[in-house]
Amino acid sequence: MARALCAKVANMRLPLILSLASLALSACGSGSPQTASETPRLNMPQLTTEVAQIAERARPGVLGVGVMNLESGESWDFNGERRFPMQSVFKAPLGAAVLAEVDAGRLKLDDPIILTEQELSPPKSPIADAYPGRRDYTVRELLVAAVGVSDNTAADVLMKKIGGPGAVTAWLVGKKVEEIRVDRYERQLQPDSVGMASFRPAWKGTQAYMTAFASVPPETRRKAVAAYLSDPQDTATPRGVLTFLDKLDDGELLSPASKKLLLEMMTETTTGQDRLKAGFPAGSRLAHKTGTARTDLGMNPAVNDVGIVTLPGGRRYAVAVFLSGSTLGDAANEKVVADVARAVTRGIR
Incomplete structure (x- = not known):
């Protein structure tokens, strides 16, 4: 809308230009607010400087960041158009797609689901770890496990229940969220990304899975990870995630009850x-979803965190941080994400 307004202003006669000057100047340019705002503007030069410094520290890893003021629509990004592997970040859009089916009356939260051995998925999956000791779950229990605990079995079972990965992507596109794509089940993506054979129930549990993982030659794993990092499947852009979070917050995706439930799950995640x-001020409230690949051969393909933060005082922002291909080590990778949150906090005037 802002870009269209700028183009029209350029072709208008002087009197009309003067009458619209303040509106046009405030709306033109990348990351400008689309509505009048009562909250402070983003300090974009400061954000760019600080995040660029963090990105330099993370090399050869690649950092992508997006920030949006949810009250005004003003946004800023760093590598915002670049695609990054999501890992479990996809479980937030999946949760929304499942709840959209509930809103449509095609699914109920208390519907029972009985798991079979063939539906188990790779770690992380406490549900697979518990099998066959427990097989009966409700849709609600699986949703809490997928979104709140990041359980891969729960995510795969729910995704199959609503039509598969393609159905999730189609739902997002139908809602004008066009830079998030879900292409594979976790039981496909996780083995594919490290050069393993197709997942089998005998690999359930961390110990069994890691034994199978270790049997793959290092060079095979290295090539598989390189292919994964260049694959557009199961990726998102920071600005695409901002669009998803903004629409979720605005109530464009779900009923009020379903939106509340999803955000509660994202807030209560451990x-x-x-x-x-760790990077936002004490007293902040964060509804978020992480995504994490396994560090192997000195590199991690994905350390991500996206969500909606409510700062002390009530100001609310959507934030997306993706770190791909970092060689810093697990603790240092997480500190990069936390430092971005600190930079965002300083970049809010």
Whole structure:
């Protein structure tokens, strides 16, 4: 809308230009607010400087960041158009797609689901670890496990229930969220990304899976990870995630009850305590979803965290941070994400 307004202003006669001058100047340019705002503007030069310094520290890893003021729509990004592997970040859009089916009456939160051995997925999956001791779950329980605990079995079962990865992507595109794509089940993506054979139930549990993982020659794993990093499947851009979070917050994706439930799950998650949550001020409230690949051969393909933060005082922002191909080590990778949150906090005037 802002870009269209700028183009029209350039072709208008002087009197009309003068009458619209303040509106046009405030709307033109990348990352400008689309509505009048009562919250402070983003300090974009400061954000660019600080995040660029963090990105330099993370090399050869690649950093992508997006920030949006949810009250005004003003946004800023760093590598915002670049695609990054999502890992479990996809479980937030998946959760929204599942709840959209609930809103449509095609699914109920208390619907029972009985798991079979063939539906188990790779770690992380406490549900697979518990099998066959427990097989019966409800849709709600699987949703909490997928979004709140990042359980891969729960995510795959729910995704199959609503039509598969293609159905999730199609739902997002139908909602004008066009830079997030979900292409594979976790039971496909995780083995593919490290050069393993197709997942089998005998690999359930961390110990069994890691034994199978270790049997793959290092050079095979290295080539598989390189292919994964260049693959557009199962990726998102920071600005695409901002669009998703903005639409979720605005109520464009779900009913009020479903939106509230999803954000509660994202707030109560125990994952990623040393990432965005560690970087925002004490007293902030964060509804978020992390995504993490396994560090192997000195490199991690994906250390991510995206969500909606409510700062002390009530100001609210969507934030997306993706770190891909970092060789810093696990603790240092998480500190990169936390430092971005600190930079974002300083970049809000």
